[in-house]
Amino acid sequence: MPTDTKDRATQRQFEALVSKLRRRQLVGAHATAMQTVLLLRQVVSVHRMANIQELVHTVKSVGRELVAAQPKEHSVGNIVRKVLRLIREEHSASNTIGGSGTATPLPASAPLTPLDRSFSAHPPPSGPLSLGNFVLLGHQRHQPHARAEKHAHGSEDKTFITLKPVLIQAIQEVIDELETVYENVAKNARDHIHTDEIILTIGKSRTVEAFLKSAARDRRFTAIVAETAPSYSGREMAKSLAASGITTVLVPDSSIYALMTRVNKVILGAHAVLANGGMFAVAGSLMAATAAQAHATPVIVCTAQYKLTPLWNLYHEYGALDFSDPAAVLGLGQDAIADSVDVLNPYYDYVKPDLIDVLVTNYGDHSPSYVYRLVNETYDDADLEL
Amino acid sequence: MADKATRAPTKAEPKQKGPPPTAVPPPKPKLSKAERRELQEKQRAAKSEAAAAGPSTKPGPAKQKPQKPSADAPPFSVAASQQGAAAPSRRRSFSSSTGPGAAHDIRSLHIFSHFGLPKSSSHGIKGDIHPAIVRLALQFSEFKIVGANARCIATLTAFKTLIQEYQTPPQITLSRHLMTYLSPQISYLVSAGRPMSVSMGNAIRHLKYEISILDIDMPEQDAKNFLCERINHFIRDRIVVADQVIQQLCLEKIHNGDIVLTYARSSVVEKALLEAHQAHISFSVIVVDSLPLGEAKHLLHTLTSAGIPTTYITLPALPSILSSVTTVLLGAHALHSNGALFSRAGTALVAMMARSRGVPVLVCCETYKFSDGVSLDSFTKNELAPAPKKSPNSTNPPNLHVLSPLYDLTPPSNITAVVTEVGLIPPSSVPMVISGRGLNQGA
Known part of the structure; x- marks a missing residue:
């Protein structure tokens, strides 16, 4: 975080969040997204901004450090990108509406600032060619704010100070969206589940939980919940579903294949949805999705928009390579053999897009092949790399 | 659950005890092979007919009905009739926690109802069941002996004890009567222990074959020793050496x-x-x-x-x-x-x-x-x-x-x-x- 904009309280909040992420005290897409957006609201509100570039730079650098603290919590970066886009949009809107007449189109030959260079048609690759800037290179989009930034650059933007309440309000809307995200994903649940179906889900995803509970208001169906070792979060999920009146069957992970012949739909939660339509999800998802494909059972993924991540994963088919505490798998201490055994407890699976039939988001239902488009609509090209 | 469990054998009993009295007299007058087969076929048909019609006609399930919510009974009788004679005592309610009026719950769960349920250990012993079989059934039902091989070897070992302690009644040859003695033992093992594994089924079929080809004139102790030796060979050839x-x-x-x-x-x-x-x-x-x-x-x-x-x-x-x-x-x-x-x-x-x-x-x-x-x-x-x-x-x-x-x-x-x-x-x-x-x- 740049020192010039540092407010002591904000700095403390920032450092606390970084350490929580790093120590995995704060986990889960929703929790981390929420904390991030709260921090960003704080950052924007204390920022003594002279122009948009400074603000964008500050927010980006905050985001960069948060992402570096825990690269696997993709929703942190996504929320930062979303806030950045809002900042750009509000700024460009205020410029066009406020009518500072200087915002005339610049000739294409105008010298580019380093910031602008990243979205010019043929940018020199600034670093090693990564998948991130591969996306950047591949798709050129109309950038209304580019002119605005150009205009703002170098000169004191008189209208910019008045922009702050608007920005805070926009960030507040993101917070509101996060707070209501489960209801919004679940609002069309009845369109996906019909009477007497048997639905299989694994682990505990609050999005899926809300989705099933919402569907249960109109439909009578049976939910099969796999326990999902080693956390056995499925037990909690099953209890919660049963408490709200859904007929629930709790099964061990081992029976997923056996029961799949009778399952009508598999509904999974996501940790992050990638631009190619694949997703990172709780370990066990890949197995459930593969078993579903073997039985031609549709797989529905319930996900909030903030989980859409502008990343591609074409090569790391073998899990997300993030490991957790092995003690949960084979109780340590109580077992003498624990010293001589390797115990692995991966957090996530990578589920390929071809295993997913539909993504149900709070912005409608989409096929995995459309996710790249949603990503483009949601985030600004300039922010794909924080 | 407990009283249902003790009830189960009473209902299975008549069916399994049934055959021996009718089956024992016919062999006495010497029947030709074809006649015997015909008789067997008839008995088998009658048996499966009874099993198919079972839940609706037999008094056993009727007695059980009042205990269950009324919507409970039909799905299970359907499941039972599909099972036929293969699973005589698997007709218990899937979940005792199902409340009355939860018709939907039952409907959705009855698709699993034909799965063999774990038996409770308080299973009544009926008739002439050998203690070795009772112990084995308990070990099976409590998962003390798990695995196809282990269960098969344990069963065959118990059968060796059974055969050695078996006494052929007068006027009947061992090869004719031993099977009628073993059948209830096997039925008990399956109903009180766990459903028959394929490995056990194949081993028992092999044993039955060995019994059936026994020379009628062989002295009883020799026949027993011979059978035990055949069992040992089966364990050695098909399991250990394999x-x-x-x-x-x-x-x-x-x-x-x-x-x-x-x-x-x-x-x-x-x-x-x-x-x-x-x-x-x-x-x-x-x-x-x-x-x-x-x-x-x-x-x-x-x-x-x-x-x-x-x-x-x-x-x-x-x-x-x-x-x-x-x-x-x-x-x-x-x-x-x-x-x-x-x-x-x-x-x-x-x-x-x-x-x-x-x-x-x-x-x-x-x-x-x-x-x-x-x-x-x-x-x-x-x-x-x-x-x-x-x-x-x-x-x-x-x-x-x-x-x-x-x-x-x-x-x-x-x-x-x-x-x-x-x-x-x-x-x-x-x-x-x-x-x-x-x-x-x-x-």
């Missing part, structure tokens, strides 16, 4: 630097891995485990104490680790004649994931576990694992049910090869081995 051959064949498939993955615990796989270690092959093992039984922990103990580098994971972690695996070794409960593998629940997932990553899947299976039946899904025949000691149901809401199938079915497409004592064969060759076995041994 396992040794399978171990040797596995040895050729485990190389230096290999990472072998196995699921749950198979006695053959365990021995094969230990054997490979003793043959100074340096390899490591990934042990995959899952509930309901969590048997792989025992395997883990064995392997680590032997000094084999071992990794332990739960089933959901499998895809993350699969890229490093060179071979998957699985055990078998039974192998159906369409090449489908019936094994511990979770095996199908392991095989499916391994095949999706191109990792060879080897199934270790003695040929005596081959079943001439065809199976297409894990639903038609399955069994439920016993509920955990401290039931999580106690505090659970009424419409939460716990279901733990013991087995699942791996389609032949997910199996690379079957390691048997006759060599490494593709799963499609299973029926050929079965027919060959039929010719050689009449079993």
Whole structure:
């Protein structure tokens, strides 16, 4: 975080969040997204901004450090990108509406600032060619704010100070969206589940939980919940579903294949949805999705928009390579053999897009092949790399 | 649950006790082979007819009905009639926690109702059941003896005791009467212990064959000794030696630097891995485990104490680790004649994931576990694992049910090869081995 904009309280909040992420005290897409957006609201509100570039730079650098603290919590970066886009949009809107007449189109030959260079048609690759800037290179989009930034650059933007309440309000809307995200994903649940179906889900995803509970208001169906070792979060999920009146069957992970012949739909939660339509999800998802494909059972993924991540994963088919505490798998201490055994407890699976039939988001239902488009609509090209 | 359990045999009893009185007199007048067969056929038809009509006509289930919510009964009688004579006492309510009026719950759960339920130990002993069989049934039902091989050997050993202590009634030859003596014992074992495994079924069929071809003129003690010897030979040839051959064949498939993955615990796989270690092959093992039984922990103990580098994971972690695996070794409960593998629940997932990553899947299976039946899904025949000691149901809401199938079915497409004592064969060759076995041994 740049020192010039540092407010002591904000700095403390920032450092606390970084350490929580790093120590995995704060986990889960929703929790981390929420904390991030709260921090960003704080950052924007204390920022003594002279122009948009400074603000964008500050927010980006905050985001960069948060992402570096825990690269696997993709929703942190996504929320930062979303806030950045809002900042750009509000700024460009205020410029066009406020009518500072200087915002005339610049000739294409105008010298580019380093910031602008990243979205010019043929940018020199600034670093090693990564998948991130591969996306950047591949798709050129109309950038209304580019002119605005150009205009703002170098000169004191008189209208910019008045922009702050608007920005805070926009960030507040993101917070509101996060707070209501489960209801919004679940609002069309009845369109996906019909009477007497048997639905299989694994682990505990609050999005899926809300989705099933919402569907249960109109439909009578049976939910099969796999326990999902080693956390056995499925037990909690099953209890919660049963408490709200859904007929629930709790099964061990081992029976997923056996029961799949009778399952009508598999509904999974996501940790992050990638631009190619694949997703990172709780370990066990890949197995459930593969078993579903073997039985031609549709797989529905319930996900909030903030989980859409502008990343591609074409090569790391073998899990997300993030490991957790092995003690949960084979109780340590109580077992003498624990010293001589390797115990692995991966957090996530990578589920390929071809295993997913539909993504149900709070912005409608989409096929995995459309996710790249949603990503483009949601985030600004300039922010794909924080 | 307890009174239902004690009731179950009373209802199964007349059906099983029924045949001997009617079956004993006919052999006395010497019947021709054709006549005997005709009679048997008639009896069998009558039996299956009775079983099909059973729940509606027999007094047993009628007595049970008032205990259950009224909507409960029809689905179970449907399930029972589909099962026919194969599962005489599996007609108990799936979940006792189902409240009255929860018609929907019952409808949705009755699809699982034909799964064999774990028996409670307070099972009444009816008739002339040998103590060895009672003990064995208890050991089965409490999962003290688990695994197709272990159960088969334990059953055959108990039968040896039975045969030695058996006294042929006067006027009847041993070969004619021994079967009628053994049948109720087997029925008890199946109804009070666990459903018959394919391995046990094949072994018992073999024993029946041996009894049927006994020379009538053989002195009784000689006949008993002969039968016990045949049982010993069966255990030696079809299980012990078969396992040794399978171990040797596995040895050729485990190389230096290999990472072998196995699921749950198979006695053959365990021995094969230990054997490979003793043959100074340096390899490591990934042990995959899952509930309901969590048997792989025992395997883990064995392997680590032997000094084999071992990794332990739960089933959901499998895809993350699969890229490093060179071979998957699985055990078998039974192998159906369409090449489908019936094994511990979770095996199908392991095989499916391994095949999706191109990792060879080897199934270790003695040929005596081959079943001439065809199976297409894990639903038609399955069994439920016993509920955990401290039931999580106690505090659970009424419409939460716990279901733990013991087995699942791996389609032949997910199996690379079957390691048997006759060599490494593709799963499609299973029926050929079965027919060959039929010719050689009449079993």
